[in-house]
Amino acid sequence: MQAPNRGTSNAAAGRTGCLRPRSCTCGTDIVVAAARGSYGTVPVSGTGASGNRRSLIRPHMFALRVPFPSPLEAEIAHGSLSPDVEPHQGVIEKELTVRGNVLAIKWTAEDARLLRISIINCLEHLSLVLRTMQHFGPPISR
Amino acid sequence: MPAVLGFEGSANKVGVGVVRDGKVLANPRRTYVTPPGTGFLPGDTARHHRAVILDLLREALTEAGLTSHDIDCIAYTKGPGMGAPLVSVAIVARTVAQLWNKPLLGVNHCIGHIEMGRLITGATSPTVLYVSGGNTQVIAYSERRYRIFGETIDIAVGNCLDRFARVLKISNDPSPGYNIEQMAKRGKKLVELPYTVKGMDVSFSGILSFIEDVAQRMLATGECTPEDLCFSLQETVFAMLVEITERAMAHCGSQEALIVGGVGCNLRLQEMMETMCQERGAKLFATDERFCIDNGAMIAHAGWEMFQAGHRTPIRDSGITQRYRTDEVEVTWRD
Numbered sequence: 033m034q035a036p037n038r039g040t041s042n043a044a045a046g047r048t049g050c051l052r053p054r055s056c057t058c059g060t061d062i063v064v065a066a067a068r069g070s071y072g073t074v075p076v077s078g079t080g081a082s083g084n085r086r087s088l089i090r091p092h093m094f095a096l097r098v099p100f101p102s103p104l105e106a107e108i109a110h111g112s113l114s115p116d117v118e119p120h121q122g123v124i125e126k127e128l129t130v131r132g133n134v135l136a137i138k139w140t141a142e143d144a145r146l147l148r149i150s151i152i153n154c155l156e157h158l159s160l161v162l163r164t165m166q167h168f169g170p171p172i173s174r
Numbered sequence: 175m176p177a178v179l180g181f182e183g184s185a186n187k188v189g190v191g192v193v194r195d196g197k198v199l200a201n202p203r204r205t206y207v208t209p210p211g212t213g214f215l216p217g218d219t220a221r222h223h224r225a226v227i228l229d230l231l232r233e234a235l236t237e238a239g240l241t242s243h244d245i246d247c248i249a250y251t252k253g254p255g256m257g258a259p260l261v262s263v264a265i266v267a268r269t270v271a272q273l274w275n276k277p278l279l280g281v282n283h284c285i286g287h288i289e290m291g292r293l294i295t296g297a298t299s300p301t302v303l304y305v306s307g308g309n310t311q312v313i314a315y316s317e318r319r320y321r322i323f324g325e326t327i328d329i330a331v332g333n334c335l336d337r338f339a340r341v342l343k344i345s346n347d348p349s350p351g352y353n354i355e356q357m358a359k360r361g362k363k364l365v366e367l368p369y370t371v372k373g374m375d376v377s378f379s380g381i382l383s384f385i386e387d388v389a390q391r392m393l394a395t396g397e398c399t400p401e402d403l404c405f406s407l408q409e410t411v412f413a414m415l416v417e418i419t420e421r422a423m424a425h426c427g428s429q430e431a432l433i434v435g436g437v438g439c440n441l442r443l444q445e446m447m448e449t450m451c452q453e454r455g456a457k458l459f460a461t462d463e464r465f466c467i468d469n470g471a472m473i474a475h476a477g478w479e480m481f482q483a484g485h486r487t488p489i490r491d492s493g494i495t496q497r498y499r500t501d502e503v504e505v506t507w508r509d
Binding site (some may be wrong): 117 | 228262275
């Protein structure tokens with residue numbers, strides 16, 4: 033099995049705070065918001081409580097905010113990362129939005145393991161988008 | 175004179191090609207090879223593709239002598255194939271399409287093979303035998319669709335060969351099928367295996383189970399050699415493929431046959447198909463390993479045909495799909 037080349041995953045395990053990609057010329061920072069939610073089973077009340085039921089079923093949440101040098105680049109990243117359907121749709125949901133020059137990614141999940149896998153895959157794909165932008169950007173002005 | 179960039183990575187090969195008006199300007203490719211006795215898993219394959227794809231893109235542009243300004247359209251494999259590798263490659267295609275502000279085109283992998291086969295060989299309206307590690311179909315064009323006349327009802331013929339190679343720990347370099355072919359040439363004894371043609375269709379999973387079992391027993395007793403097993407498996411599965419292709423040709427009254435897909439590189443398969451075609455007074459077309467095996471240029475060329483016919487894939491509809499039937503695409507670029 034071939035080892036991945038330099039420049040793929042830059043995730044620092046077990047740290048909160050800033051992750052700074054190596055040799056990144058566009059100055060993108062990835063700010064990791066603290067994971068919230070409990071681990072282990074969350075008892076769901078049998079009475080079918082209203083608005084809170086959904087967040088009880090998906091107790092694990094994770095959010096990333098990725099600032100880009102310009103709104104256009106944030107839109108491009110959104111365009112590249114949003115079309116593919118996330119596996120395990122019933123158990124985990126991932127939402128991508130763009131506000132200004134920031135790409136926001138938010139997860140809600142029933143299962144902590146699937147959440148971890150999804151986050152890792154998303155970071156790999158995000159890294160791929162960044163490397164592509166570094167080597168074949170900057171974007172043509174519209 | 176549009177120039178189209180094509181990205182392919184649905185299995186363990188990743189390639190980037192450039193095609194302009196039926197001329198292949200560049201077609202670099204890398205293969206993810208795993209140790210003998212193992213197959214390639216989606217996550218590892220995707221990781222391999224991510225590691226090399228940008229270098230391939232750079233190579234393709236340099237070899238073609240083009241810059242991003244010269245490219246008119248970005249084509250990529252929308253499906254079918256393995257999810258994780260498809261996603262990784264599609265992400266790069268979407269990113270460059272947006273960076274360079276060019277239209278995007280999602281291409282069906284099977285149609286990529288067919289269109290490249292037609293381009294390279296000049297076959298006009300052949301019955302197509304599409305055989306690879308992931309697909310086994312007999313296809314003929316009719317009224318704006320590539321219709322599937324016959325197919326495997328379980329695993330692809332290449333999958334059967336690849337998994338058999340694992341049992342014998344045959345090397346995967348350059349591909350297990352190639353090594354089986356070389357060993358088969360030294361086979362002397364024909365071991366009888368199940369022959370499972372089902373009307374227009376074929377089945378391979380039973381043959382695989384049988385030969386995996388037989389291999390254990392017969393190699394232990396010395397009743398036959400690994401070469402004999404390779405020879406016997408090829409003779410059996412290839413005869414089945416020739417039969418269903420002939421059946422489709424008889425239905426269509428077709429005078430041309432075209433073999434595409436990785437297994438199409440196999441010279442014994444080509445030889446057997448040639449015999450059948452000669453008996454029918456038909457002509458056989460086949461390509462070499464540059465185009466039989468998954469490559470970027472086939473996606474670029476199919477993309478070129480689609481682009482000329484006005485197809486476009488909006489970014490929000492550009493998601494990959496692991497299941498994508500050949501007859502789902504409306505082939506508007508042919509009459």
